[in-house]
Amino acid sequence: MAKKAFAGIALLATAAVAISGCAGGGAGDADNTIDGEVKGDIKVVTWRTDLVEDGTFQKYADEFNKKYPDVNVTFEGITDYAGEMLTRMSTTNYGDVIGIPAIKPEQYEQFLEPLGDTADFEDTYRFLPAASYDGTQYGIAWGGNANGVVYNKKVFDEAGVTALPTNEDEWLEALQQVKDNTDAIPLYTNYKDGWPLTQSFGNLGVVTDDADAPITMAEDPAPWTEGTDVYAIDSLLYDSVAAGLTEDDPLTTNWEQSKVDLGTGKIAAMTLGSWAISQMQAAAEDNGGSADDIGYMAFPANVDGTQLAVIGGDYNLAVSKHSKAKAAAWAWIQWVVEESGYTEAQGMISPVIDKPLPDNLAGFEEAGVELMEINPAPAGKEGLINNVADDAQIDLYGPIYRQKLIDIARGAADGDKESYFAELNERWGASVEKLAG
Numbered sequence: 001m002a003k004k005a006f007a008g009i010a011l012l013a014t015a016a017v018a019i020s021g022c023a024g025g026g027a028g029d030a031d032n033t034i035d036g037e038v039k040g041d042i043k044v045v046t047w048r049t050d051l052v053e054d055g056t057f058q059k060y061a062d063e064f065n066k067k068y069p070d071v072n073v074t075f076e077g078i079t080d081y082a083g084e085m086l087t088r089m090s091t092t093n094y095g096d097v098i099g100i101p102a103i104k105p106e107q108y109e110q111f112l113e114p115l116g117d118t119a120d121f122e123d124t125y126r127f128l129p130a131a132s133y134d135g136t137q138y139g140i141a142w143g144g145n146a147n148g149v150v151y152n153k154k155v156f157d158e159a160g161v162t163a164l165p166t167n168e169d170e171w172l173e174a175l176q177q178v179k180d181n182t183d184a185i186p187l188y189t190n191y192k193d194g195w196p197l198t199q200s201f202g203n204l205g206v207v208t209d210d211a212d213a214p215i216t217m218a219e220d221p222a223p224w225t226e227g228t229d230v231y232a233i234d235s236l237l238y239d240s241v242a243a244g245l246t247e248d249d250p251l252t253t254n255w256e257q258s259k260v261d262l263g264t265g266k267i268a269a270m271t272l273g274s275w276a277i278s279q280m281q282a283a284a285e286d287n288g289g290s291a292d293d294i295g296y297m298a299f300p301a302n303v304d305g306t307q308l309a310v311i312g313g314d315y316n317l318a319v320s321k322h323s324k325a326k327a328a329a330w331a332w333i334q335w336v337v338e339e340s341g342y343t344e345a346q347g348m349i350s351p352v353i354d355k356p357l358p359d360n361l362a363g364f365e366e367a368g369v370e371l372m373e374i375n376p377a378p379a380g381k382e383g384l385i386n387n388v389a390d391d392a393q394i395d396l397y398g399p400i401y402r403q404k405l406i407d408i409a410r411g412a413a414d415g416d417k418e419s420y421f422a423e424l425n426e427r428w429g430a431s432v433e434k435l436a437g
Contacts, residue, residue, distance in 0.1 A: 039070035040325030045095030049077030096323040099315030113319040127313030129376035141313025143348035145273040147202035171300040191250030194399030218385035221429035224421035241409035259283040391431035
């Protein structure tokens with residue numbers, strides 16, 4: 001059963017994929033608008049298969065029906081949500097409420113019902129830019145996450161790590177202490193599943209305190225150069241692997257088992273969004289460990305002594321352009337993000353500005369970590385980083401180039417960090433000159 005949640009990807013605008021679909025509105029009924037009568041049948045298509053199977057979503061629907069009794073809500077969970085939804089959206093049958101998959105922002109109007117002017121939501125919700133295009137809002141985040149590192153506090157204590165690392169040298173030293181003084185794997189990459197490797201990219205901006213980091217990178221002809229965000233992020237991974245501080249055989253990693261192993265102290269740390277905390281806590285308690293052992297730290301970097309953490313939305317919930325009950329679909333989205341209790345139960349940041357941070361990010365407050373949101377891209381540059389990445393054939397939001405990074409670091413592929421970064425810079429720079437010059 002998949003329990004994946006892809007945090008951080010939304011805040012940088014997901015790795016956009018061009019797909020063709022049926023343009024035009026869904027139902028021909030002129031009364032079928034998001035401002036119409038809240039009634040009808042809606043299907044919520046979701047990546048959270050676990051919450052479908054354990055009945056959590058049905059409990060939400062039962063509560064929703066107390067407020068909106070004329071709506072029948074059903075759910076469909078998809079394990080390979082990111083991939084299958086792109087295929088489905090080439091048709092008109094992809095649900096009524098969906099999490100926006102990796103489509104280009106300029107395609108939102110083709111597939112999604114506009115919710116209103118983005119400016120009208122700015123006093124109510126966080127994380128708006130990822131689901132906004134040309135001043136129109138197409139989705140609302142169903143919870144948000146911080147980016148950083150989930151770790152086992154008990155393992156770090158047993159290893160003798162007395163202070164959480166705030167730079168790469170301290171990070172490598174802490175992992176070495178784990179290796180020397182415990183039986184735990186210091187850092188687990190989840191190489192085989194691949195998608196967890198993309199999580200660290202959500203830290204773009206914290207190394208240089210740059211809220212415009214995606215545009216900065218999109219216009220930089222050599223971003224894999226010391227002093228930049230992506231250099232620090234990818235160096236942390238490379239140097240950890242090269243120092244022998246990760247699993248022995250990355251080809252056999254297992255995501256579901258890794259949650260149990262971190263929860264029970266067989267793994268010390270993984271670079272994941274804060275969405276993972278509740279899953280690690282559950283895995284710990286289900287397997288003889290303690291939820292109190294699970295901690296969360298900021299990415300090991302600082303700006304003049306201050307650590308930063310990027311916060312951003314998880315999947316954005318949207319109304320299908322082809323829904324026959326748009327008002328009901330929109331009512332569900334508003335209810336579930338504001339009243340369902342989902343973010344509290346999952347330990348996520350509420351998209352509602354007035355709600356407090358979750359308890360599991362208390363460590364950030366204690367460490368003085370400052371939260372930052374990535375600014376929306378300037379007009380005309382909304383998809384620039386995606387377009388440069390596509391042209392350079394570097395999957396910023398995928399695992400392939402990071403898997404090669406690991407292979408080089410562990411001696412399974414030719415080259416070294418300098419040569420690989422030079423190759424990435426060459427490809428990236430050529431595309432920047434073409435598209436952003």
